[in-house]
Amino acid sequence: MNINDLNAVAEAMVAPGKGILAADESTSSIGKRFAIIGLENTEDNRRAYRQMLITSPGMGEYISGVIMYDETIHQNTTDGASFVKVLQNVGILPGIKVDQGTIEMSGSPKEKVTAGLEGLPERLAGYAALGAKFAKWRAVITIGSTELTTGSELSIPTDANLRQNARDLARYAKNCQDAGIVPMVEPEVLMDGNNTMERCREVTEKVLTAVFEELRAIDVVINGIILKPNMVIPGKESGEKKSPDEVADATLKVFNKTLPNELAGIAFLSGGQGDIEATENLNAINRRGTHPWRVSFSYGRALQSAAMQAWHGNAANIASAQKIFLHRAKMNALASLGKYTAEAEHSS
Ligand code: 13P
DSSP, X not given: OOHHHHHHHHHHHTOTTOEEEEOOOOHHHHHHHHHHTTOOOOHHHHHHHHHXXXXXXXXXXXXXXXXXXXXXXXXXXXXXXXXXXXXXXXXOEEEEEOOOOEEEETTEEEEEEEOOOTTHHHHHHHHHHHTOOEEEEEEEEOOOOHHHHTSGGGOSSOHHHHHHHHHHHHHHHHHHHHTTOEEEXXXXXXXXXXXXXXXXHHXXXXXXXXXXXXXXXXXXXXXXXXXXXOOOOOOTTSOOOOOHHHHHHHHHHHHHHHOOTTOOEEEEOOTTOOHHHHHHHHHHHHHTOOOXXXXXXEESHHHHHHHHHHHTTOGGGHHHHHHHHHHHHHHHHHHTTTOOOHHHHTOO
């Protein structure tokens, strides 16, 4: 695949009015989601759940691509069609998570780095042969609690952590492009802490600056990647509440400072935001006028949680769960155009 093809795939991922379904939870992550609905984490339940999502009638209108996990990309529907084929038949791009999860950073155990670079070119070649057009790698950046961040020695995230995560993201992105696969570059600044929105803004700016330095340093083609960032929001434990307009302003302030215009597109993670909160924030960002990049979504929890609740592991609930999933996809598709409204939310 040449550079033009990479750019074409990247642009299709963020085509107007479309976004990505992140359905690439690892076996242990999906187990945590299933535990909420009291469902056993078996291969067949995982398969049935993903089949329910990807066979939602009409999903191709709002969803451009689906990120799968290694197990999922090898699975078939009950009718024997491969999941990859099901997606291809409705014009949805198959994607694959290629990182192998996070591990403690040596020397700074409160921080994380991501595993999976070893053997990555071989694994990418295998996924490309299966039909994957894009990949995902998630790096996690932790913001230390307020007490810790007051001392510069103890400041989390450390520069070393930012640099290693940025470097590993760049190496992964380069490997993907060499394999003809569009890399989604995901540096996630976690929203779990007690930090202010201002601290999130500061850390996100540092992270994105480092990521683009490292991408450029090894000649990753910027118009052949999709950035999957966090929004700039207060930490969950901070007690701060910010309106969608405030989130949009803070997020765009960082993006305008750090992101190159040639970036093909942005597809946000939801990161633990509520379903409607994630939609409203995306909408506010897109109502701020035209940006140099398309700004869309690549949500996991914010697209799936209501549908998973409705499904509850029961085949009799498939049609109603798919309806709920499709509604969330449509609401986020509207938000990716800045056209989401409360009326649309309550329309069905
Ligand atoms: P959330 O939207 O649930 O954060 O998941 C997106 C994702 O792909 C995280 O890697």
